[in-house]
Amino acid sequence: GQNIDQPTEMTAxxxxxxxxxxxxxxxGFNGLFWYQQHAGEAPTFLSYNVLDGLEEKGRFSSFLxxxxxxSYLLLKELQMKDSASYLCAVTPGSSGSARQLxxxxxxxxxxxx
Amino acid sequence: xxxxxxxxxTLVQPVGSPLSLECTVEGTSNPNLYWYRQAAGRGLQxxxxxVGIGQISSEVPQNLSASRPQDRQFILSSKKLLLSDxxxxxxxxxxxxxxxxxxxxxxxxSVL
Numbered sequence: 001g002q003n004i005d006q007p008t009e010m011t012a013x014x015x016x017x018x019x020x021x022x023x024x025x026x027x028g029f030n031g032l033f034w035y036q037q038h039a040g041e042a043p044t045f046l047s048y049n050v051l052d053g054l055e056e057k058g059r060f061s062s063f064l065x066x067x068x069x070x071s072y073l074l075l076k077e078l079q080m081k082d083s084a085s086y087l088c089a090v091t092p093g094s095s096g097s098a099r100q101l102x103x104x105x106x107x108x109x110x111x112x113x
Numbered sequence: 114x115x116x117x118x119x120x121x122x123t124l125v126q127p128v129g130s131p132l133s134l135e136c137t138v139e140g141t142s143n144p145n146l147y148w149y150r151q152a153a154g155r156g157l158q159x160x161x162x163x164v165g166i167g168q169i170s171s172e173v174p175q176n177l178s179a180s181r182p183q184d185r186q187f188i189l190s191s192k193k194l195l196l197s198d199x200x201x202x203x204x205x206x207x208x209x210x211x212x213x214x215x216x217x218x219x220x221x222x223s224v225l
Contacts, residue, residue: 041218
């Protein structure tokens with residue numbers, strides 16, 4: 001089966017840096033995704049990692065270690081609008097051409113002034 | 114870039130009534146399409162996915178069904194809604210069968 005773990009809640013201060021961790025156990029691996037979901041809205045795509053290492057995109061970076069089944073999302077220079085749920089998702093190796101995603105339960109980040 | 118249309122945005126239905134939610138995609142061809150449900154305060158649960166017209170795969174046994182009558186149209190249906198069908202229903206599209214899924218705005222369904 002598939003299992004994805006991430007912390008339920010995190011709190012950080014405006015202007016700070018926060019790291020949201022995600023560990024996964026899946027049957028094979030075809031990529032790891034991070035999505036941002038504001039309350040009452042649909043998820044929006046943030047990042048995609050398929051190879052080990054760090055992917056940087058503006059204030060957001062995502063890291064992957066396939067051997068450890070581990071990823072993190074790094075948010076720099078936090079802003080109030082970054083308060084949201086951050087979803088980690090994995091495409092298992094068994095997904096074939098369907099590329100279906102298995103989502104973690106999400107990490108609710110609260111940014112305080 | 115693609116655009117994903119979902120309607121309605123909110124829906125209140127009585128128990129036992131039928132359901133039809135429609136998702137249409139513009140700006141891409143031959144996408145993989147997905148239906149998810151998100152219960153309040155919970156993660157996303159994949160309900161159905163489709164890799165082509167008429168091809169539907171179900172992830173969980175349930176009271177719902179899906180159909181894909183056209184390349185860029187994905188429909189979620191139920192003959193008789195249950196209270197447990199309440200939730201936030203999201204359609205997603207992976208354009209040209211690429212890996213990245215993009216979500217529509219969702220339909221918030223309340224079954225009373």
